Amino acid sequence: xxxxxxxxxxxxxxxxxxxxxxxxxxxxxxxxxxxxxxxxxxxxxxxxxxxxxxxxxxxxxxxxxxxxxxxxxxxxxxxxxxxxxxxxxxxxxxxxxxxxxxxxxxxxxxxxxxxxxxxxxxxxxxxxxxxxxxxxxxxxxxxxxxxxxxxxxxxxxxxxxxxxxxxxxxxxxxxxxxxxxxxxxxxxxxxxxxxxxxxxxxxxxxxxxxxxxxxxxxxxxxx
Ligand SMILES: Cc1ncc(CN)c(N)n1
Numbered sequence: 001x002x003x004x005x006x007x008x009x010x011x012x013x014x015x016x017x018x019x020x021x022x023x024x025x026x027x028x029x030x031x032x033x034x035x036x037x038x039x040x041x042x043x044x045x046x047x048x049x050x051x052x053x054x055x056x057x058x059x060x061x062x063x064x065x066x067x068x069x070x071x072x073x074x075x076x077x078x079x080x081x082x083x084x085x086x087x088x089x090x091x092x093x094x095x096x097x098x099x100x101x102x103x104x105x106x107x108x109x110x111x112x113x114x115x116x117x118x119x120x121x122x123x124x125x126x127x128x129x130x131x132x133x134x135x136x137x138x139x140x141x142x143x144x145x146x147x148x149x150x151x152x153x154x155x156x157x158x159x160x161x162x163x164x165x166x167x168x169x170x171x172x173x174x175x176x177x178x179x180x181x182x183x184x185x186x187x188x189x190x191x192x193x194x195x196x197x198x199x200x201x202x203x204x205x206x207x208x209x210x211x212x213x214x215x216x217x218x219x220x221x222x223x
Contacts, residue, residue, distance in 0.1 A: 003184045003192065004177040007199055011130075014203045018134055019141060023210040028142050030152035034092040040213040041085045042098040043105045047209070048078050050109040051131060057116040058124035067179050074132065074172050084157045091153050103219060104212035108205040115198045122183035122195045125176065130203035133173050135161040 001009075018024060023040075026032040055075045059068055089095070101109065115127035139161030142148065148158045163171060180199075184192050211217075 002181050003195075004181050007180075007196055008177075010196065010200060011203055014200070014207060015134065015137060018203075018207050018210065019138065021207065021210045021214070023214045024138060024142075027138075027154050027158065028145060028147040028152075030147075030154050032154070034094070035216060036213050037088045037092050038094040039098075039102075039216055041088050041094070042096050043102055043209070043213065044081075044085065045096060046101045046105050047109060048081055050112060051075075051128070052078055054109075054112045054116045054124070054128060057113070058121070058128060061116070061121035061124050062183075064179075064182075070170075070172060070175050070179070074176075077132075077172075080160055084160050087154065087156045100219075100223070102212060102217060104205070104208045104217060108202070108209060111201055111205060115202075119198060120183070120187065120191065120195070122180060122187060122191075123198045125180045125183055126195045126199040127202050129176050129180065129199055130206050132176065134203060134206045136163050136173050139163065 023032065023036060026036070052075050055071055059071050062068060112127050116124040119127070139158055140163055142158045143162040148155045148162070152158070163173070180195075184195055187195065
């Protein structure tokens with residue numbers, strides 16, 4: 001079994017919990033409470049900006065030209081995600097107001113910066129991976145359940161993340177996991193477990209990101 005295959009097996013319980021999270025269920029039903037959508041979009045704007053900067057850090061850790069090109073291409077996808085935010089704000093009529101990272105956003109993005117800055121190239125790839133991979137799983141499963149029906153106001157959001165079958169666009173998740181397998185080949189077992197933890201912590205934080213919006217989690221005190 002490759003490093004990534006083992007990782008995906010370890011990730012299954014978390015991925016199932018994400019799929020059955022009430023926020024994801026509400027996306028499938030097209031009935032997400034407006035305050036949840038607004039919180040999510042505001043925090044995700046912070047998250048995506050940090051995601052771009054962490055991708056830049058990852059790029060500085062490799063000399064593999066194909067990886068650099070792919071990392072740049074995946075960063076470009078963030079522009080589409082801002083459009084997906086517009087879909088959500090179009091539903092609620094909200095304008096972004098909260099320019100503060102709430103606790104779970106800060107925890108996740110701090111983890112991303114620290115892993116990419118202090119870790120190996122494999123850590124940098126691993127810390128970014130759950131973001132794209134988990135949303136591709138969500139998109140694919142929601143489409144397979146028919147959640148992208150015309151009446152669902154979040155149809156466009158769902159389809160953005162569902163992997164494009166038979167398209168010319170490469171499946172970047174396949175590349176991400178292959179890049180991770182390549183990146184860990186020079187690492188010892190202890191370092192590999194560190195990379196595995198980097199990935200699994202990010203994936204758990206994906207679950208917390210959904211949960212934070214659902215529960216409207218904020219700082220206890222005014223900063
Ligand atoms: C927190 C989070 N994780 C993942 C994605 C999908 N790129 C996102 N937009 N936001």
